Amino acid sequence: MTSVPDPWPAPRATSPVDAVVTLPGSKSLTNRALVLAAVADGPSVVRRALRSRDTALMAAALTSLGSAVDTAGEDWSVTPAPFAGDVAVDVGLAGTVMRFVPPIAGLTRGTVAFDGDAHMRNRPVGEVLTALRGLGVQVDGDALPFTLRGSGTVRGGTVVVDASASSQFISALLLAGARYEQGVDVRHDGTPVPSLPHIDMTVAMLRQHGVEVDDPGSGGGANRWTVAPGPVRPVDHVIEPDLSNAAPFLALAAVSGGTVTVRDWPRATTQAGDALRGILAQMGCEVGFTDAGLRVTGPDELQGVDLDLHDVGELAPAVAALCALATTPSHLRGIAHIRHHETDRLAALAKELGGLGADVVERPDGLDLRPAPLGGGLFHTYADHRMAHAGVIVGAAVDGVLVENVATTGKTFPDFAGFWSGLF
Structure with missing residues (x-):
């Protein structure tokens, strides 16, 4: 990764940006x-x-299990083997590793210890661990760090979880x-599950592997998902561009009045980031597909929106x-x-x-924002790549924005700062 100062002076777009960008692959698709x-x-x-x-x-965690x-290359090969325990898994700041690996680690013979970065110790995982106990897995702890003690098989069956904090609990x-003896019947009990497109993504990929899944879209009920026990067919996946990572680049078109095209944007996808098309159109942008991908042209003035996200x-x-x-x-x-992200x-x-001058009111479930003149200043990221994206977007339109720890974007986009700077 290119070395950048900390805090990092976010580049300012002094004229309409005209760019075509190729994005890295989707983290959500890759890890699934x-x-x-x-x-x-x-x-x-x-x-x-x-x-x-x-x-x-994720690759390191799966390798440690066997x-x-x-x-080594652009295309990653995976050869499964019986899982072995007595290993340690570093989840870093990756929610998918912290939540997706324990259910398969339950299939090991031995002990698997999980820990990660300090920031991860505040992120919820207890619902997954409680569910695993109910399915027959021995788990010590309810948050990072925690330990699983596997017997080589998992009974499976019916489990009730409150997934109102994260759809990843279901996925x-x-x-x-x-791979569980009785499969799994997951029932959600709580306020509506957020980020349902991510569960749709999981279900679609399971079906590609030949797994029988009953979900809300096929009559399973709005809060119930069932996976039957059986084989998991090997499948070669081609990973789509990460559409959520497209947000700052398309936003650059919006704030500069320029045009940005994201190559290879899929015409049909389960990625939540596809919602950017409709959101940016509501804000006044011209949005449309071309032979190259998705093209967004910014308006003279951005319009506010009333959105349920x-x-x-x-x-x-x-x-x-x-x-x-x-x-x-x-x-x-x-x-x-x-x-809880x-x-x-x-x-x-x-x-x-x-802190940059925005007229913003924090609500229990959202934000209210009114027009106000913005100025420069330090924008903290809290080791959160999406916060860094917010900082660089404002910095593209406002002089003097300094983004703290922009390197946190490496979570899903290596050398983001260098790539971003090259667009100006």
């Missing part, structure tokens, strides 16, 4: 593909895999369920940054759950955008 490859009946290849800290941690994960159990909460930091630059008020709702994103956004 790796997990499924590790429990499949034969070798698989994950093509165009995202190479980032989160995916490297799978052979070759990450984690579904990804492993076909419950299903696409990961977009909230970038959208909030745009709303702080809009010429009419905005109301972002339905995102109380993002208080890498940081309390609602509190962090209110503090950092407010």
